[in-house]
Amino acid sequence: MLEIKNLHARIAEDGTEIIRGLNLTVKAGEVAAIMGPNGSGKSTLSYILAGREDYEVTEGDILFNGESILEMDPAERAAKGIFLAFQYPMEIPGVATMEFLKVALNSQRKQRGEEPLKVADLLARVKKAAGELQMDMGMLKRPLNVGFSGGEKKRAEILQMKLLEPKLCVLDETDSGLDIDALKIVADGVNALRSPDRAMVVITHYQRLLDYIVPDSVHVLYKGQVVKSGDKTLAHTLEAEGYAGVLGEAA
C-alpha cells in the first residue's frame, strides 16, 4: 500500500536535510510502528506523507497504491485516503467542529465523485463515533479543538479518523499527553479500525502505546533513515536496552 523509496527531504526554508535515504514498505492490513529518538525525523516523515509544504523532497519517491503522491497537495492526498493524526492538533477559532466535520467529509466525497452526506446521516455517524470514544457531543459544538484538553484533542483526531475512514492512517505520537485511561480509549478506537484493506503507521517515542496497539512490524528511524526493522519484539528490545544499545548494534 505504502512504498517509500530512497526518500531524501529537507526543510524548505533553510535547506536542512532531515530525511536521508529512507526506505519503508507497509502492506495493506499491516500496522507498522516507527520508533526513534528525538530528532530522528519521525514527525517530519508524518508531515511529508501528509504533504506539508514546509518540507521539500529532493530525491526518491512515495508511492501510495502504486501511484506517486509527491505532486499532490494535502487535500488530494486526504481524498485518496491518507490521514494524519496530528501530534499537536491545531486549535481553529471560529470554525465549529460539527461544521468542519461536515465540510471535510463532503469535500472528500466530492473529490471521489460521491454524493454529499445528508445532515441526519452525518449526525448519526458522528454520534456513534463520539459515543465509542466517550466524547461529549457538547464538545463538538465548540470551535475546532479550542479549549480542548490534550486528551480531548487526541480523541477528536481519532474521531475524525473514524468518520473519514482513510486507507492509510498515520498516527504521530498519538500517546503523548494521554493518561492511561485515555490511552486505552484511543487505542481501542484505533484497533477498531484495523482491517485487511487498511494500513497504519504508528509513530511513537515510547513502547507504551505499542502494548495497546500491537504492531506487525517495528522500524527504527535514526538520522533520517530506517536503520533496523523487526517484529513487535524489537519494541521490547528498545525498551530494555534503549536506543543507544540498539543503535550501537546497528551502527
Next chain:
Amino acid sequence: MAVNMNAAPKLTPAETALVEAFAEKVADLPGDPGMMLLRDRAVETIRAGLPTRRVESWHYTDLRRLLTDVPAAHAAVTAKATAPLVAGSTVVLATAGAAGKLPKVDGARIERLATQLLAGELTERLAPKGADDAVGAINAAFVADGVSVTIEPEVVLAAPVELQNIHVGGQVHGRLSVSVGQGAKAIFVERQTGAGAALVSSVAELEVADEAEATWIIVQEQPETTTHLAQLNATIGKNAKLTVFLMNTGGRLVRQELRIVAAGENCEFTLRGVNLLTGSTHTDVTMVLDHAAFGATSTEIIRNVVLGKAQGVFQGQIRVAREAQKTDAKMACNTLLLSDEGEFSIKPELEIFADDVACGHGATVAEIDRNHLFYLMARGIPEKEARGLLVKAFLAEVIEELGDEALVEPLEARLDAWFGANG
C-alpha cells in the same frame, strides 16, 4: 482666527460642487433662522477646504484628495424598501434621506425630522462637533429630513426596528435621531444601500437612557461608486448597555465615525465590527470613546479582510476622564491582509486622566495561518475552500459574540454573499 483670504486654496471640483449645490438648494432647505445660520456656517467650513492629511483625525483619509467628485443632485425619488436583515423587523424607509410612510409600533413614536428641522428644534444637535467634523458639517448644511424614533421607558421591543436609507444616486443627506427610554430594550438596524453613484452623508444620534439596553447594527452595503460619510453619536446612561455592530461591505470611499460617550456610571459599551474590503476602495472607521463616568466597561474588536488594492483605516481613541475611575476598556483590531497591494492602517490612542483604570489595546496584521490551512487541507478540504473557511471563521468569531441567533445568522449570510461575489 486670522485668515489671509489670498492664501485660501482653490476649491477642488468636489468642494465646488458642494458649494454650488448649497446655493441652488438653500431656498428649499427647512429651518428657522437659527438653523439657516448653522447651515451657512457649515457650508463656509466646506468652502474653507475639506480636511486633508494635515488634520490629525483625517491623517489616513485625506478627504480633500480622495473625494474626487460629487454627483449631481437628483430630483426627489422613491425607492423600494429592501428585505430587512432580520425577518419580522419594523422597516422605516427613507429614500435619499427623506422619510417615507411611517409605521406604527406600540411603545414607540416614529416621526419624520423635517418638521423639527423647520421648527429649529434640532439646531443644537446638528452643530458640527469641532472644526474637524467634516461629516457633521456636510450633513448639517444639506440635511432636509430623516427619521426620529423614541422608545418609551420600560418598553421591550419584540422586533428590531430597521432604519433603511436607500438611494438611487445623487446627493443624499440623511439623519436619524433615536432615543431609548429608561429601562427600555430595543434592537436597531441601520441599513445603508442604494444604486448608482452617490455622495451620502448620514448622521445618527442615539441616546440610551439609564438602565436601558440597545443594540445598533450598521450594515453598509453601498455600491462601489458611492461615497459614504457617516457618523453615529451615542450617549449611554447609568447602568445602560449599548452594543454596536458594524459591517462595511461596500462603498468607494467610506468614513464611518463612532462618537460614543459612556456618560452614566457602570454603563457598558461593546463594539464589534467587520470590514470586508476589496477593489480600489478606501474605508475608514474612526471611533472616539469618552469614558466620562465611574465604573464603565467597554470592549471593541474590529476584524478586517483586505483584498485587491483596498485601503482600510481604524482609528480608535479612548479618553478616560479624571472622574471615570474603575474604567475597564479594551480595544483590538485584527486584519487579514490577503493581497500584496492592499493596506490597513491602525491608530489606537489612549488618553487617560484617571489613575485607577484598566485600559489596553492590541493590533495584528497577518496572513492566513499556514498551520491552520495545512490542518484543514490534511482533512481533504481543497485549498480555496479551506482559505474561505478560515477567513469566514476569523470574521464569524466577532459576529457570534452577538449571541442572538436571529442576528448572527443573517449577518453570516451577508458574509457568505460577499465572499460569493468577491472571494
